[in-house]
Amino acid sequence: MRIPFAELEGGIFEALVRLGLAPERAKLSARLTAETDRDGVRTHGIARLPRFADMIANGSIFPANEPEVVGSFGAMERWTGHRGPGNVAAYAAMGRAMELAKEFGLGAVALADSTHWQRGGSYGWQAADAGFAAMCWTNTMPNLPPWGATSPALGNNPLILAIPNGREPIVLDIAMSQFSYGTLTKYRERGQQLPVPGGYDAEGKLTTDPGAIEETYRALPIGYWKGSGLSFALDVLGAMLSGGLATHQISVDPARESGVSQIFMAVDPLSLGTIEEMRAMVAGAIGSVHAATPVDAGDPPRYPGEGTLRVREENLRLGVLVDESQWGKVFELGR
């Protein structure tokens, strides 16, 4: 079903207030969640709200807790999230990184002891829409085997890169696993094979069978040993700068995945260059990707964020596409 954006945002807002968020914070969190569905990232919008409510109930998220600055040096700050709502804390941290970038050219906030930030891309769009380049990442519970192992010891640690470009910024939002378990389930339920290998089967062979990977829990890091190393390095760097938990210290129970470490870095490109030179260069780079010979005629390759704009426009025009039962659950939360 499709519902108007304002109605979606309003329904989420009321649910979050019932769950204990102060109105101002519920308003921000509702907007970020509604924008996630608006942008077509339906795994990370209202679909995650029941888990959010469960984690408040089991003491993994404290809805009234706000992030606090615990250290500051030049262009860098260390914050602690006190396990408050993760998207509200992340939005504040990226906002502060942008202020630091305005002052120092670049700036960073390292946030410890936070909770699931929902869609990481939100903070990339936040920065790029305000004219900043940004990089941010979070660690997660152990849910991915390191290269050469069969048991999870790495997180899928989403990484976001954002580059301002007027109304059409470049926003990359990638987890370090080739597919999430949510995606594997979706393929299996539809009886479909994955488009590329996504993990290992019980015989230790690469497979495109989603069910086989769900059974072994041997999901694949992007680029095999390369994504495995990148996931590890992001985890350790995030925990080091924030002074927070590394992946191996986070609960392996998804319903208690709390206390994560996150990095928010912003750069003000206009501190060194002009908007004209940048616009021209970005237009050239996008043009070059669009001009590459497509695998399927008539379907040119896209740059990161390009597809989002199309989905967003459609969802704003026709109403945001949501799952009826997920939307129904929003009204039950906190009652």
Add this chain to the structure above:
Amino acid sequence: MRIPFAELEGGIFEALVRLGLAPERAKLSARLTAETDRDGVRTHGIARLPRFADMIANGSIFPANEPEVVGSFGAMERWTGHRGPGNVAAYAAMGRAMELAKEFGLGAVALADSTHWQRGGSYGWQAADAGFAAMCWTNTMPNLPPWGATSPALGNNPLILAIPNGREPIVLDIAMSQFSYGTLTKYRERGQQLPVPGGYDAEGKLTTDPGAIEETYRALPIGYWKGSGLSFALDVLGAMLSGGLATHQISVDPARESGVSQIFMAVDPLSLGTIEEMRAMVAGAIGSVHAATPVDAGDPPRYPGEGTLRVREENLRLGVLVDESQWGKVFELGR
């Protein structure tokens, strides 16, 4: 054959002086090159020197040119390399990023118009050995098809992350293609299949046959659409901050791949935390990876940089392993 490190370094130094580098700069460049072979990255050590000499001869590299600061704002500087030797410029840029990090907690140098930096990992080790965390990357000529395309429009854009940890830092050095063309050739010449799919064959199917990929030029980005997006974002961000060329503006002739854009970012972790808390966290993270169930019993998974230390120790103890004909060529350079 194996030769003592000092002899390797000395032979390279003399060749670089013959090629027109001033002694002080030849000394640094020779050390970086010798260390690359010492660390077992044989594709990027003396093996690249004949190409370096050719590029001086054809006017793509100017051996006497030094990098210059062209802009500065807070913790960020913009440099131009004037197409001097890439490793000398990169080393200076990372050094300056570390000075900025000492002052501001983090710092960055964006370097335009440079040349091939040889082994990117060199600048990660440089930072981590000095106690800094670092991230750096370079763009390259178009050598990788974007996801959804069959013709190259992206670079393989190596990305380096480094994390200090005493004598055993974490250093990740990954290109955005699953395998380099050099590696594909090596496998083909040995008559071996790739360990994982590395690109597409003439029928558009994923293949582990190195020769088939050399024919189609359809190498695979790490993580398919994910590495494709990451490569694009790194390219555009590097060109934007440095004011230099993006991949689509760089010559597609490998012998004239010059004018690349590079980013060097350093963070001083001790500006916010203590060395004791960091050491304990890193030890725990490494321990957790080592404790994961190995695919092959007795062969535990490794963290990025761990293998390098083993190779380095062996090469320092027994002499650095080099290819006899490549070593012979060093003595012919510049004559």
